[in-house]
Amino acid sequence: MTMEVQTPNVQSGKTNTYDAIVIGSGITGGWAAKELTEKGLRTLVLEAGQTIVPEKDYVEHVPVWDVRFRGMRDRQYEKVHRERQKQIGDEWNAKFFVDDLENPYTTPPDQPYLFLRGHHLGGRSVMWGRQSYRWSDLDFEGNLKDGIATDWPIRYKDIEPWYDYVEDFISVSGQAENLPQLPDSKFLPPMEMNCAETHMREVIAQNFPERRLTIGRTAILTQAHRGRAACATTADRALVDASRGRISAAFTRRCLRQRPQAS
Numbered sequence: 412m413t414m415e416v417q418t419p420n421v422q423s424g425k426t427n428t429y430d431a432i433v434i435g436s437g438i439t440g441g442w443a444a445k446e447l448t449e450k451g452l453r454t455l456v457l458e459a460g461q462t463i464v465p466e467k468d469y470v471e472h473v474p475v476w477d478v479r480f481r482g483m484r485d486r487q488y489e490k491v492h493r494e495r496q497k498q499i500g501d502e503w504n505a506k507f508f509v510d511d512l513e514n515p516y517t518t519p520p521d522q523p524y525l526f527l528r529g530h531h532l533g534g535r536s537v538m539w540g541r542q543s544y545r546w547s548d549l550d551f552e553g554n555l556k557d558g559i560a561t562d563w564p565i566r567y568k569d570i571e572p573w574y575d576y577v578e579d580f581i582s583v584s585g586q587a588e589n590l591p592q593l594p595d596s597k598f599l600p601p602m603e604m605n606c607a608e609t610h611m612r613e614v615i616a617q618n619f620p621e622r623r624l625t626i627g628r629t630a631i632l633t634q635a636h637r638g639r640a641a642c643a644t645t646a647d648r649a650l651v652d653a654s655r656g657r658i659s660a661a662f663t664r665r666c667l668r669q670r671p672q673a674s
């Protein structure tokens with residue numbers, strides 16, 4: 412299907428024609444745009460938020476002595492603008508979180524919901540914690556067994572190849588554990604546990620054989636993968652930007668590389 416967009420193009424005065432239009436550039440829209448452009452479709456992504464320039468806007472490598480409040484956060488600002496999002500994010504990434512005052516929302520009093528939003532290129536892929544876990548049939552069958560809502564139309568086997576496909580691109584590191592409730596991925600090497608964590612894992616295994624302490628599964632590169640560099644360190648503050656699973660960086664580069672030349 413071809414859609415014609417009658418947006419004013421003030422520079423050329425021409426009408427642009429696209430095969431697909433994607434609204435929003437978060438993980439969902441970003442991935443859709445990646446797939447569509449890779450298949451050769453002329454794709455327009457409409458993003459309501461501002462553009463992000465990774466080299467300028469990703470500042471987590473800035474040392475604590477170079478940020479305004481020395482990492483202690485702008486508490487006066489937060490009192491007014493972070494009414495709901497207390498303790499979310501930090502002084503480095505605060506700018507990515509939507510201002511609660513400018514963008515208020517309500518929930519029923521007995522159903523509070525913390526709605527964290529990011530209105531910029533990449534959406535919440537810019538702020539997400541990168542923890543990446545597969546669902547198992549325990550999850551897919553949970554509501555059926557509990558008699559809640561509608562049964563999922565798919566099971567783990569249906570989605571397993573797609574987990575493989577996506578996780579290879581976002582690059583998930585972790586330890587394979589062969590647990591039915593937490594299916595393994597094709598992991599990059601796991602991050603190393605420290606000696607206290609290793610000891611705890613061993614003690615738990617000895618005393619509770621049915622329990623397992625495992626390292627988090629996360630879309631942070633522990634080795635170079637698909638042309639992206641490995642993280643310089645696993646310390647949260649010192650991550651190298653290009654190693655993180657961010658749509659704005661990885662997907663945009665991918666889409667731009669794949670985009671068909673304008674005719």
Ligand SMILES: Cc1cc2nc3c(=O)[nH]c(=O)nc-3n(C[C@H](O)[C@H](O)[C@H](O)COP(=O)(O)OP(=O)(O)OC[C@H]3O[C@@H](n4cnc5c(N)ncnc54)[C@H](O)[C@@H]3O)c2cc1C
Pocket residue numbers: 434435436437438439440441457458459460527528529530531532533534535536538539540541542543
């Ligand atoms: C702090 C934080 C930590 C998280 N940690 C994890 C984690 O560790 N693991 C995990 O699995 N998930 C995590 N999540 C959740 C995960 O990030 C989100 O579920 C996911 O990124 C949502 O992607 P999305 O594309 O559906 O939506 P979004 O990322 O919200 O993208 C929507 C995009 O659409 C744009 N948009 C909205 N309206 C319009 C419009 N009318 N026109 C054009 N554009 C529009 C927005 O600006 C935005 O860019 C975390 C989220 C946050 C905030």
